Amino acid sequence: MIPKTISNETSLRPIFDVAIIGGSFAGLTAAMQLARARRNICVMDAGKPRNRFALTSHGFLGLDGKSPTEIRKTAISQLMAYPTVTMRDGLVSHAEPHAGPHDSDMRFDITIEGSECITARRIILATGVRDILPDISGMTERWGVTVLHCPYCHGYEVRDEQIGVIATMPQSSHQAMMLPDWGPTTYFTQGVYLPDDETSAKMAQRGITIENSPVVALLGTAPTLEAVRLADGRTLPITAVFTGPKVAMPSPVAELLGCAFDDGPQGPFIKVDASQETTVPGIFAAGDAAAARHNATLASAAGIMAGFGAHQSLIFA
Structure with a gap:
């Protein structure tokens, strides 16, 4: 399935069902749920996951002792077997909503720094956090x-x-x-x-x-x-x-989109409901960026919920 396109002032821009910003444990897990739901999705990743400094990941069922890099490579390989998945390398530098008269008309324009602009009907923020030692x-x-x-x-x-x-x-x-x-x-x-x-x-x-x-x-x-x-x-x-390092958002995107934050002991995190939807309709968040407690398994679990939530919001809008 090929993403539809919409015209802007200068070109044809791809439009996806869901854009996932962040390609580590939470983002890739969310992407898998949506890929299996046969939705056109785009995963964008800046290539600087929080866990890149760790040699191994532990406590993750079935993957104990594997390096985070190896886990991500395997996950991406499995994800790309689904025909509705697109991946883009690069930092998302800007995003803005364009709401229509109905929820089903919701759109978000997303700019990948130095590359391109895409449009998506829903967003999942899985940007992680930046540690301040x-x-x-x-x-x-x-x-x-x-x-x-x-x-x-x-x-x-x-x-x-x-x-x-x-x-x-x-x-x-x-x-x-x-x-x-x-x-x-x-x-x-x-x-x-x-x-x-x-x-x-x-x-x-x-x-x-x-x-x-x-x-x-x-x-x-x-x-x-x-x-x-x-x-x-x-x-x-x-x-x-x-x-316990202090943490900060590695990207301004959540703030640009108007998402509310909660205060955790180490720093701010994106406020979400039980379906991982933020305070902005159509925008979901998962992983360390959206939780006070940080753990790879918890990040993946939140990614599942965000994938479910984004998918169902497309159906029941």
């Missing part, structure tokens, strides 16, 4: 290997090692409470996120060491980690660090 020497070059964020994704791989938690928010103490199940844990408050008396007592029961002198540098040959240097000059042996 603490401003500590040695963090960036270790991100995804020995500087980590999810105990369930990476805790097993650093089991029985000396684990540190660098606090970035009040909820960091919750992260620290989980980690002794994988290894001896030190909670670095950074002199800011000190636990209250009750939490301190619970940490003591879990065998967690609380350190108030801030971490100022990570030591060793990156991406490995051997120790951390503290502001008071001490050096402590630590071989893996967990932290």
Whole structure:
């Protein structure tokens, strides 16, 4: 099936049933549902998935230990077997709605930077988020290997090692409470996120060491980690660090389209309902961009719901 075209001032522009912005776990899962529903879809991807720094993905049923890159390549290969799927490489730099008198007439114009403009009847935003790491020497070059964020994704791989938690928010103490199940844990408050008396007592029961002198540098040959240097000059042996980076939207598209946001502990995320529809009719969102809790399996599950929601909105508009 070939997408219909509509004329604009200078050319014929393809029109798709659904445009999916973002081609990682959430976006590709949403695309699969729509491809199997025989809808003409276009998946646009800038080629910078959030998980590109991780060597392996864990906890994903049937794919444990596979690299995120390998998972995406397999998914794209399977997706492209469906004749109604189009893929475009590039960053979506602009999008704007053109609503008709009825929901069924809804249209969105989407611009791929330096490439082309397409039109779609529905949009799924699966852009992920951009991580903003603490401003500590040695963090960036270790991100995804020995500087980590999810105990369930990476805790097993650093089991029985000396684990540190660098606090970035009040909820960091919750992260620290989980980690002794994988290894001896030190909670670095950074002199800011000190636990209250009750939490301190619970940490003591879990065998967690609380350190108030801030971490100022990570030591060793990156991406490995051997120790951390503290502001008071001490050096402590630590071989893996967990932290909660702040997050930001990597693309202005959701804001340009008028989608509302909720505030999460790490940063904003797109507000959606039970069908993953945003506050703008016809626009859906899934994955890390639309959830406070970030996990590959949860992203894929949300992608399924967004695919279902977009498809059914085309039918029942």
